[in-house]
Amino acid sequence: xxxxxxxxxxxxxxxxxxxxxxxxxxxxxxxxxxxxxxxxxxxxxxxxxxxxxxxxxxxxxxxxxxxxxxxxxxxxxxxxxxxxxxxxxxxxxxxxxxxxxxxxxxxxxxxxxxxxxxxxxxxxxxxxxxxxxxxxxxxxxxxxxxxxxxxxxxxxxxxxxxxxxxxxxxxxxxxxxxxxxxxxxxxxxxxxxxxxxxxxxxxxxxxxxxxxxxxxxxxxxxxxxxxxxxxxxxxxxxxxxxxxxxxxxxxxxxxxxxxxxxxxxxxxxxxxxxxxxxxxxxxxxxxxxxxxxxxxxxxxxxxxxxxxxxxxxxxxxxxxxxxxxxxxxxxxxxxxxxxxxxxxxxxxxxxxxxxxxxxxxxxxxxxxxxxxxxxxxxxxxxxxxxxxxxxxxxxxxxxxxxxxxxxxxxxxxxxxxxxxxxxxxxxxxxxxxxxxxxxxxxxxxxxxxxxxxxxxxxxxxxxxxxxxxxxxxxxxxxxxxxxxxxxxxxxxxxxxxxxxxxxxxxxxxxxxxxxxxxxxxxxxxxxxxxxxxxxxxxxxxxxxxxxxxxxxxxxxxxxxxxxxxxxxxxxxxxxxx
RNA sequence: CGGGACGUGGCGCAGCUCGGUAGCGCACUUGCUUCGGGAGCAAGGGGUCGCUGGUUCAAAUCCAGUCGUCCCGACCA
Numbered sequence: 001x002x003x004x005x006x007x008x009x010x011x012x013x014x015x016x017x018x019x020x021x022x023x024x025x026x027x028x029x030x031x032x033x034x035x036x037x038x039x040x041x042x043x044x045x046x047x048x049x050x051x052x053x054x055x056x057x058x059x060x061x062x063x064x065x066x067x068x069x070x071x072x073x074x075x076x077x078x079x080x081x082x083x084x085x086x087x088x089x090x091x092x093x094x095x096x097x098x099x100x101x102x103x104x105x106x107x108x109x110x111x112x113x114x115x116x117x118x119x120x121x122x123x124x125x126x127x128x129x130x131x132x133x134x135x136x137x138x139x140x141x142x143x144x145x146x147x148x149x150x151x152x153x154x155x156x157x158x159x160x161x162x163x164x165x166x167x168x169x170x171x172x173x174x175x176x177x178x179x180x181x182x183x184x185x186x187x188x189x190x191x192x193x194x195x196x197x198x199x200x201x202x203x204x205x206x207x208x209x210x211x212x213x214x215x216x217x218x219x220x221x222x223x224x225x226x227x228x229x230x231x232x233x234x235x236x237x238x239x240x241x242x243x244x245x246x247x248x249x250x251x252x253x254x255x256x257x258x259x260x261x262x263x264x265x266x267x268x269x270x271x272x273x274x275x276x277x278x279x280x281x282x283x284x285x286x287x288x289x290x291x292x293x294x295x296x297x298x299x300x301x302x303x304x305x306x307x308x309x310x311x312x313x314x315x316x317x318x319x320x321x322x323x324x325x326x327x328x329x330x331x332x333x334x335x336x337x338x339x340x341x342x343x344x345x346x347x348x349x350x351x352x353x354x355x356x357x358x359x360x361x362x363x364x365x366x367x368x369x370x371x372x373x374x375x376x377x378x379x380x381x382x383x384x385x386x387x388x389x390x391x392x393x394x395x396x397x398x399x400x401x402x403x404x405x406x407x408x409x410x411x412x413x414x415x416x417x418x419x420x421x422x423x424x425x426x427x428x429x430x431x432x433x434x435x436x437x438x439x440x441x442x443x444x445x446x447x448x449x450x451x452x453x454x455x456x457x458x459x460x461x462x463x464x465x466x467x468x469x470x471x472x473x474x475x476x477x478x479x480x481x482x483x484x485x486x487x488x489x490x491x492x493x494x495x496x497x498x499x500x501x502x503x504x505x506x507x508x509x510x511x512x513x514x515x516x517x518x519x520x521x522x523x524x525x526x527x528x529x530x531x532x533x534x535x536x537x538x539x540x541x542x543x544x545x546x547x548x549x550x551x552x553x554x555x556x557x558x559x560x561x562x563x564x565x566x567x568x569x570x571x572x573x574x575x576x577x
Numbered sequence: 578c579g580g581g582a583c584g585u586g587g588c589g590c591a592g593c594u595c596g597g598u599a600g601c602g603c604a605c606u607u608g609c610u611u612c613g614g615g616a617g618c619a620a621g622g623g624g625u626c627g628c629u630g631g632u633u634c635a636a637a638u639c640c641a642g643u644c645g646u647c648c649c650g651a652c653c654a
Contacts, residue, residue: 446654515614
């Protein structure tokens with residue numbers, strides 16, 4: 001493809017609306033453009049990369065025995081009434097009417113459509129198991145779309161659905177899909193883990209999320225580098241380690257300490273020269289069950305997700321400053337667990353009851369209290385794990401140190417069981433002629449999000465760096481001086497030779513200065529470039545630059561150059577498989 | 578939905594506090610010179626200042642409303 005005849009509107013400056021690297025690069029490199037909040041157009045480069053990614057996924061789905069179909073993006077709302085999700089899905093489901101005043105919606109997912117399709121067309125156990133998939137649009141009217149393709153309202157997803165005669169069959173299908181996912185994400189070069197997850201809106205009995213490690217990920221995962229244990233930030237387990245409280249602090253009653261203006265644990269710890277782990281902090285929350293107090297060790301943080309679970313509370317927010325002042329009788333920053341007014345519940349982290357003496361706030365301005373003893377000076381109503389896990393906590397399995405990593409969720413696989421086949425009355429006849437519900441699974445990959453994750457993880461600020469198997473072009477021929485006959489005809493020839501050899505090649509024949517062209521190739525992320533300029537003619541050597549390594553190689557004749565390109569492409573592909 | 582910020586040629590921004598001629602860089606067009614990492618000179622084109630209403634002799638600027646975009650929270654691939 002000649003650059004001059006193609007459409008790559010690259011941007012020199014960072015667009016102001018993009019907050020993260022991958023979003024900036026996709027816009028700057030002319031891969032995508034926003035049409036409306038959370039709604040994007042794929043430009044030629046983005047579209048080519050997207051198609052390559054989709055096809056890689058197709059290869060693995062097909063080889064796993066899944067069969068590709070395509071279901072309607074616009075669906076009758078009636079389908080959603082059948083499953084009951086018309087109400088469950090809420091405002092994320094975009095609804096509208098056609099000219100006959102019938103209700104429709106844009107598909108946020110396809111369980112209803114596929115269940116309906118299979119229900120009407122599969123009669124017998126002999127036709128099972130069946131795994132169908134599609135690569136298709138979805139629309140969710142997100143509350144807050146952001147970060148480009150990472151969280152768009154309209155997005156492309158690969159979704160597969162398995163139909164089995166029983167749970168064992170489902171387990172098998174699930175495993176087949178999980179293996180396919182492992183192959184896909186290995187080929188893409190990602191570092192990833194499957195993490196057990198809440199099944200959320202889609203429902204079902206069991207699900208795992210495919211999480212890819214990335215500094216800018218929105219989710220947190222806890223991993224042990226030694227034994228490979230991994231779990232979501234909210235569910236991860238760790239080994240208890242008890243901190244020795246200060247011996248000199250053990251007293252038969254509480255002792256008041258003067259701590260002028262020292263409000264945070266940090267400040268007090270520094271002021272008193274006592275380890276933060278010897279403190280217990282008391283946090284006041286407001287909830288539908290009234291005000292509650294939660295306690296964790298001074299060097300830990302309350303995990304609101306765990307707090308909600310342990311208390312059965314749904315709406316939880318930090319209490320307002322004036323409420324804290326009323327409840328504790330002191331300014332914010334000096335709260336302790338005793339003599340609280342209007343607290344309905346005291347919940348403490350299990351580490352609080354495991355240690356005898358604590359330093360807490362004194363519920364008095366400029367004062368903290370030492371020798372605070374659980375069950376003597378205050379009485380917890382609930383003892384539970386309510387603190388965040390942190391870097392350095394001990395692994396429950398192997399006693400190594402755990403670390404918390406940011407991740408991006410790129411896939412989610414579910415064992416649905418009979419959830420949809422029951423509500424939608426989808427049945428087949430088994431061996432004995434009895435009518436049975438399909439046992440289902442569903443398996444998603446956010447394709448657009450995966451493309452952006454590749455950009456996020458493998459690129460630098462100079463440009464995109466997609467894996468060779470996804471990159472829109474493999475090699476770019478850059479002709480530096482378009483006014484020079486010799487250079488132009490040499491560049492033309494190399495371009496045509498590479499094209500004939502079956503390479504995906506871009507030819508930058510634009511009449512622009514060298515700097516602009518070289519910057520553009522780096523930005524749009526073509527893995528190999530062949531640079532042809534005066535130097536080429538003068539030295540009689542052909543230059544190949546490899547983006548990934550930054551290396552430049554020189555060849556005496558064209559055949560050597562072509563051979564190198566071919567081997568590089570082949571080995572790069574091999575490395576990815 | 579709650580909290581915050583921003584809307585001025587294609588892109589990035591200044592001007593707004595203190596009302597009075599709409600400006601800068603890049604991009605674009607033409608010509609000449611350049612040609613190995615975002616070239617130089619010269620000449621040009623392009624904006625009802627998001628929209629609506631109000632205040633005023635006069636509004637990009639002040640006021641109200643509205644729409645859009647982005648960021649922070651609860652949801653998700």
